[in-house]
Amino acid sequence: MxxxxxxxxxxxxxxxxxxxxxxxxxxxxxxxxxxxxxxxxxxxxxxxxxxxxxxxxxxxxxxxxxxxxxxxxxxxxxxxHLFVAEDGGLYVREGESWTDARTGAPVASAPAGARMVRxxxxxxxxxxxxxxxxxxxxxxxxxxxxxxxxxxxxxxxxxxxxxxxxxxxxxxxxxxxxxxxxxxxxxxxxxxxxxxxxxxxxxxxxxxxxxxxxxxAVLARFAADEAAPAEARKAARRAIVTIDRRIRLWNLGQQVFYGLSLGSVLLLAAMGLAITFGVMGIINMAHGELVMLGAYTTYLTQKTLTAVAPGLAAFSLPLAVPVAFLVCGAAGMLIERGLIRFLYGRPLETLLATWGLSLVLQQAVRSLFGPTNVAVATPGWLAGSFQLGGLTITLDRFAIMLFAGAVMGAVLLVLRRTALGLQMRAVTQNRRMAALMGIRTARVDALTFGLGSGVAGLAGVAVSQIDNVSPNLGQGYIIDSFLVVVFGGVGNLWGTLAAAMTLGVGGKALEPLVGAVSGKILLLLLVILFIQRHPRGMFPLRGRGVES
Amino acid sequence: MTDPTMRITRRDFARFSLAASAAMLGGSRTLRAAPPSGEPIRIGVLHSLSGTMAISETTLKDVILMLVELQNRKGGVLGRPLEAVVVDPASNWPLFAEKARQLLAVDKVSATFGCWTSVSRKAVLPVFEELDGILFYPVQYEGQECSRNVFYMGAAPNQQAIPAVDYLLSEDGGGAKRFALVGTDYVYPRTTNQILQSYLKQKGISDADVMVNYTPFGQSDWQTIVSQIKTFGSAGRKTAVISTINGDANVPFYKELAAQGISATDIPVMAFSVGEEELAGMDTKPLVGQLAAWNYFQSIDTPANQAFIQEWRAFTKNPRRTTNDPMEAHYIGFNLWVQAVTKAGTTDHDKVIETMVGLKQPNLTGSVAEVLPNHHITKPVYIGEIQEDGQFNVVWQTPRAVPGQAWSPFVPETRNLIGDWRAPIRCGNYDTVKKACLGTRHV
Incomplete structure (x- = not known):
């Protein structure tokens, strides 16, 4: 009071x-x-x-x-909450109680013919x-x-x-x-x-x-004002030049941020493929659909949490991370056991089968959730942006960059420091030898594919924050993912990182110069030229274990 | 779902609302006519049920199925039942032409309701003209076309784009002096922007104050373009964005706008392809105040619209399903076709086309759609602002329904063209100065 x-x-x-x-x-x-x-x-x-x-x-x-x-x-x-009654009275409605807006005094009953002030x-x-x-x-x-x-x-x-x-x-x-x-x-x-x-x-x-x-903007309007004093207008024009110079400098940094942020999304989408395609050599055309499944898992997690514990709804994203990993990992293992293991060594059949599978998954999601987008809300702590000097750092993009880094670190740890990682590398490098050493190759295959699929699911959680969550979601990422993995060098995670960032920053640098459409075409041409000269990508795997 | 009591109530509800709507639609005619008998009249439904466009087009297929069901309850047409033949062109433009040929040549449909993108319409146009079919096209489009075999139920540019620009130029719309035209790279945005650019020039907006930007289909990274718009808006004059961005790419575009802190009060975005269905997948809080121009909004409160929404929700068994502008266009188109067949007494294509011009059908927002000689219709224009609940708040409307113009008066090459399919002109591109038809067919 x-x-x-x-x-x-x-x-x-x-x-x-x-x-x-x-x-x-x-x-x-x-x-x-x-x-x-x-x-x-x-x-x-x-x-x-x-x-x-x-x-x-x-x-x-x-x-x-x-x-x-x-x-x-x-x-x-x-x-x-402000209403106008028929008699011209102004009223505030709070729940079911009404007060006279002009005096603040409560009114007994709802005023006649009240319409909201638009x-x-x-x-x-x-x-x-x-x-x-x-x-x-x-x-x-x-x-x-x-x-x-x-x-x-x-x-x-x-x-x-x-x-x-x-x-x-x-x-x-x-x-x-x-x-x-x-x-x-x-x-x-x-x-x-x-x-x-x-x-x-x-x-x-x-x-x-x-x-x-x-x-x-204020200075530009003032400088264009004929009625303003000439000296001050001249000063304003000079100030605009100074500001523009500063903005141009910051813009460079801003473009790099945009590039890195696009690169992080590409990295997340491609990392799962870097494992299934890069390490195992499976051409998995349903990879994009696993990303989509991750996004839908995020949606379901959010919906469930909002229904069960509305107070915790803001934390649905962190919760969706393990859930999406497990759901998509399980889906991946199911795909490997049920389909892909029958097709090892037959890349063309694998390609066709997984492409068919991608259509099945899309239509299944379309039948379950409908063809329209579902809404995944952005929690308050991810909305908006902050200023860093002259840079505008959008929070959702920034979080995705950090998340991509964390996922990359975790995947590297698994591959380098765990027994499973060791077995994975052994099986990829020489399957027969690994089998002779007592490694259960079938189990390792399933787990590797599950890991790759789980990482794709993680990409889905991130993508749900910046893109449509619709049955078509995966199609937008499959081509780019293959591009990143091939460009970076098959079988090399660091290569995937380098390729994602190169494509991200390169794409964003070209976009303001030649436009989004031509920029994309130009970038593809450059990658094709590069692959022509270096068919095994930026960082090809070397060593005896690599089959030529 | 398997609870029997639940099912009964839902069916009762559906029956009640159907009866109510039948009363609405049928006017003074008897509520339940004799059940239709005899050979069914087939109508084609040519909408993508899979692929990129499924998100928008599946809904339109369902609308036609609902309208057919309603019509059959009222006794069909000419005493015969209607039967919908649904095909899936799968968002694949050449497949549209193939499926159209199948509908006309094999299924012998009396009329076809279909297409969404202009490129799909352009693909089926030669087929409909060759086999003399009838196509009802339900989406707002870029104009510059007038075929004898197509009835354009969506808005022509003068029924959407031009009034929208007028609103942005007005005091209430913010008095914009600079315009960023942002669109997906295909025929509709390019043609619309060409018309808008010459219109803006006539309104005294210089070329330096207009920025044009195109992006590929499904663009998902808008960071650079949004920051370009922000920079473009810092010239000290009110700036507005006119968006012809195609469905899918809109969500990331609006998300990026919100993330970079551009609100509708700073730089309003006027969209021509964002409706209630697209918003259903978005968190609309950061979008409050962003604009859309359409000829129908779900939020418009008329008895006809209420009845339609109720029927639609009962039909889809979803009490929160939204309606949108192309759905109303199909509603108008379907009812006009029923009128034409009833009046002509036959489903013969030539006779139905001849009968169509001049027919009137009340639309869902309280005015009347009249079929014009150029096969377009009269439509009211509404400007809506997005609200928190994902619906639109109408902030401006034309005083009366606007007749659709096939050819834009703002493009020099088509300034003198009109379409008139009545005798004696019978031409889709008649030059009023040379007094000559430029071609027997549309273009």
Whole structure:
């Protein structure tokens, strides 16, 4: 309660400050009588209008000027809890209880003919702006910082007094930079109060030092404004050049990140194949479908966990990792025992049989789950991005990079440091000799194929976060997976890693230059040329054990 | 599922809703006509049930099966029962032509409902013209075509793309001054973007303010392109994206937009191929406010639409199944065909084609679809914003139904062309200046 009272008090204070401030030169406010006129003006009137334009204007006014209950009303609007009754009354619905939005007093029964106040992008934009203004004056430290950044990125001169006021009151050190940036951006935006060339040039300098795309946008608009003073405009143009140079540098790093991230996805998808095709020599055309099964397992795990323990739903992804590995590993062993073991040494038949199997699996999933995509939600801790200098690091992609590294490490460990790994390598290098040494080759074959399939399932967990989860999912990855394994050198995991990253970074470097379609074609051509010269890939296996 | 009581209630529910809808659809006619008898009238269903396009097309096959079932309950057509012949062209364009030939030559179907992608329609077009069949095409498309044997039930560019751009240019739509045209690399996006580019130029948008980008089918890595859009949007003027990205690639595209923090209030994305079905597989929270232009939304509240949704859910036995724009197009097309056959008194292709022009069928959103001489129909245009629940909130609509234009007035080569299949013109590409038909067939 005291929290709310404090906010209301702040709002009233804000109103007083605004009454004394110079009138903002915004069209929407100029036609309005001042708030201390004799006839009381209803600050909420616009919200009852059926037109988005009027609603957005009312929201903007509430944000910049405040009113008793303004904060509650804005919050209700953004939560779809604000209603207009037939008589023009505004009501907030919380569950089944109704309150009068203008007074905050509870109402006994549901108002007649209430319809929800509708939103569109225009209203939503105004709302975000207004709520940022409110948060800046009344929120906690984190909310104030977010609000200042929001106002700096979406400068609206009508909010200038709010920012000035926040600057004038004592505030934490971290808040000063975004506030100054917001103020500078507002001073340079259309409709700002005239402050003179000096202040504008100073604002240009602030934005130049801030850099970034949003600051660039403000400067570009200012530089194109014929009415602005020539000197300041020239400074703005120079600042844009400086910012562009900085952005170009960061962009290089950003492209590398995109490339590595694409490479990680390729690596994950190809790693299972590197085991089944690379180590065992089986051409498994159903590999993509095992990735798809992994993605559907993720979906089922998430659905089950949400139903059984909604509180733990955010952790469904980590849980899906072992589940998908086991499910796909088991499916892989079943495929090996039931189909592939009859076809060893007959690559053409294996290819046809596994291709047929891929169609069967696709149609089975289509019949079970329907042809449309299923929704795998991205947990909150994987949504969004963070800034690293001028780099935008998207969390889901970043997590996939780490995950790919971890899976790669685990697979290497299994192959190098476990008895199973030793047996696998022995069987691949010389099956008869291994059998004579007492290794049960059939069991090793099944386990190796199971491992490769399980890793494919892990790829499915990762892919469910960035791609469609549909029966066709696997088809998009099968060609790329073979490309990576062959390009890297069959039988060599490090080669697979190198090939995935080369293709990822190469693809992303070509994309902005020649476009996505030609980039893909060009990359394929380059790989073909490379394979022509080095038929065994980047890192061919050497040694006596390798059959030529 | 095996609980008998459960089954009875569900069947009762289905029966109730069917009866209700029959009342809706049949108007003053008797609810239960005499059961149809005699030789069944066959209609072809030419939709991919496997492969890439199965995600979208399977649903349309089911819609036709539902409409056939409903019609048979009302006594069929001309007293004869309808029978749907379903074939699977498997998202394989040449196979579309083969299956179309089979439907027309072997199964002797009276009309065919099918195709989704423009490339599949282009593949079957020669077959339908050669064997003089009738094709009802249910999807919005790029225009620049007008065949005597095709009835275009989806939107032409002036019924979707042009009004959508007008909305983005308007104050309510954000007053966009820069446009990124992003699409999949095939015939529909390329033709649509060609029309839009010349339209934007007429609206005073310079070439420097238009960015065009094409990606392969099934593109799943959008990082670079989204960051290009972000950079493109930093020129200080309001920027909007017009997306003609094909179904599959949309999910990763929107996921990347959300991950890189682009919201609809910053850079809105107007999509021409994203409907309720596509959203069903997406986490829609980060997409709130993104736009789509269609001629139908599931959320439009009319009695006809409510009845249709109910029937559909009963038919698919799924109380949460969504409906979308191409489904409405099939609903309109099917009912128009029934009207035409009833009026002509025969299923003879030539007579049915002659009868079609001028027929009227109420659509599901409260206005009327009229078959025009160019074999397109009148359609209302709606702009919807994506909501949290995956449905669309209509934020703008045309005051009345818009007649479809086969040929774009914004492309210099087709500016003077019209299609008119009535006597005496009987031509799909009639040049109104030269007063001559450019060819007896469509192009």
């Amino acid at each position: 005291s929290e709310r009272r404090r906010r209301v008090a702040l709002l009233v204070l804000l109103g007083v400050v605004l009454a004394g401030a110079p009138a903002p030169s915004r069209a929407q406010t100029s036609d309005r009588t001042t708030s201390d006129a004799a006839s009381p003006v209803d600050p909420f009137a616009g919200l009852t209008s059926p037109h988005f334009e009027a609603i957005a204007a009312a929201v903007g006014r509430l944000g910049a000027e405040g009113a008793p209950q303004a904060q509650a009303v804005l919050r209700a609007l953004s939560a779809h 939103e569109n992008n225009r209203v939503r934009g105004a709302l975000a702006q207004a709520m940022a203004g409110q948060a800046l004056l009344g929120g906690d430290a984190a909310a104030r910082r977010d609000a200042a950044v929001r106002l700096a990125d979406h400068p609206d001169p009508a909010m200038l007094p709010v920012v000035e006021r926040a600057l004038a009151t004592p505030h934490e050190a971290g808040l000063d930079v975004p506030l100054q940036r917001a103020r500078a951006a507002m001073l340079l935006s259309p409709g700002a109060p005239t402050t003179g060339e000096q202040a504008q040039s100073a604002a240009v300098r602030v934005l130049r030092d801030a850099g970034g795309l949003d600051a660039r």
